[in-house]
Amino acid sequence: AQKITQTQPGMFVQEKEAVTLDCTYDTSDQSYGLFWYKQPSSGEMIFLIYQGSYDEQNATEGRYSLNFQKARKSANLVISASQLGDSAMYFCAMREGPGGFQKLVFGTGTRLLVSP
Amino acid sequence: GAVVSQHPSWVICKSGTSVKIECRSLDFQATTMFWYRQFPKQSLMLMATSNEGSKATYEQGVEKDKFLINHASLTLSTLTVTSAHPEDSSFYICSARAHVYEQYFGPGTRLTVT
Numbered sequence: 001a002q003k004i005t006q007t008q009p010g011m012f013v014q015e016k017e018a019v020t021l022d023c024t025y026d027t028s029d030q031s032y033g034l035f036w037y038k039q040p041s042s043g044e045m046i047f048l049i050y051q052g053s054y055d056e057q058n059a060t061e062g063r064y065s066l067n068f069q070k071a072r073k074s075a076n077l078v079i080s081a082s083q084l085g086d087s088a089m090y091f092c093a094m095r096e097g098p099g100g101f102q103k104l105v106f107g108t109g110t111r112l113l114v115s116p
Numbered sequence: 117g118a119v120v121s122q123h124p125s126w127v128i129c130k131s132g133t134s135v136k137i138e139c140r141s142l143d144f145q146a147t148t149m150f151w152y153r154q155f156p157k158q159s160l161m162l163m164a165t166s167n168e169g170s171k172a173t174y175e176q177g178v179e180k181d182k183f184l185i186n187h188a189s190l191t192l193s194t195l196t197v198t199s200a201h202p203e204d205s206s207f208y209i210c211s212a213r214a215h216v217y218e219q220y221f222g223p224g225t226r227l228t229v230t
Contacts, residue, residue, distance in 0.1 A: 037221075043207055045160075045221035091159065103150065104211075104219060106159045 003027065004094050004107035011112050013082045020067070021077040021110045023092030029053075033095035034075040035104065036066065040088040048090075051075055082114045118144050120212050122222035129200055129229055137195045137225045139210030145190035146212035150219070151183075154207040166193045200229045 005024045013019040025034065036048040051059045051066045059066045067076040079086055092107040119142040129135050139149055147168050152160040164174045164185050172185035182204075184196040193212075197204055209224040 043154075043209070043224040043226070045209065045211075045224075047220070103162055103165060105162075108159045 003096070003105045004092050006092055006107035006110050008110045009108075011110055013079075013112065013114055015084060015114055015116050016081055018078060018080045019082055019112065021079070021090050021092075021112065023075045023077065023107060025073050025075060025092075025094050027073075027094065027096060029096065034066070034068070035093040035095070036064070036075075036077045037091045037093060038086075038088045039091060039109070045091075049077065079112075084114050084116065087112060087114045118212070118214050118218070118220040120210065120220045120222040122208075122210055122225050124225060125223060126226040127228070129227070131201055131229055132199055134196055134198045135200055135227060137197075137208055137210075137227075139193045139195070139212065139222050141191045141212040141214075141220070144212070144214045146193075146214060147190060148213040149187060149193040150211045150213070151185060151193075151195050152209045152211070154209060154224075156207075160209060163195075197227065200227070202229045205229045 003026050032053045034051045038046040049059050049061045049064045049066050051068045058068050063080045065078045089109045089111050091109045093104045095102050097103050121140045123138045149166045151163045153163050154160050162175050163178045164172045166172045166185045166187040168187045168190050174180050187193040205228050207224050207226050211219045211221045213219050
């Protein structure tokens, strides 16, 4: 069963607009973490934001915020005031496994294109 | 911030040869490193988890004898693709764990087997 689901293969947004990238997850663990990474065409994985399952407030990092809805098992990424440099692949990931054996499971990604 | 390097950044080799990819944590010690594989326009798939001083733990379906992983020190892990074939051509990315919840990625290595 897919543990991380990103249903939007591609998204378009105009510069300066906000965009939401969807991510739903499936886990029976009480303690877990959710990540968003950006992958530009160069291939590097750039960490954007992290949300722990016990965090009561939604995580924010500059223009990035994570809309965490635990009951719905969703962790959508909101990018405000999009910039041309935001064009990239975006991956949602979940930390799973106990303690020191934790690993990341990635979704299939969403390609974001920001137009002028 | 924590920096992870990979070398080489790209490599072309002939079918049947072996290729070694290095992953280094430059400014922190990483007891655990991870190796991922990414095909074009696809997601990252975890290949193996590498712990310093012990054998790597491979994900289901990953051939241990083909993808040799050595985590020799707290700052270096290597992935050797043995007897490479064209189907092994891919983008290989490593990551290193600084703390339980922090994982930093290297820039990736693009392998092309001709």
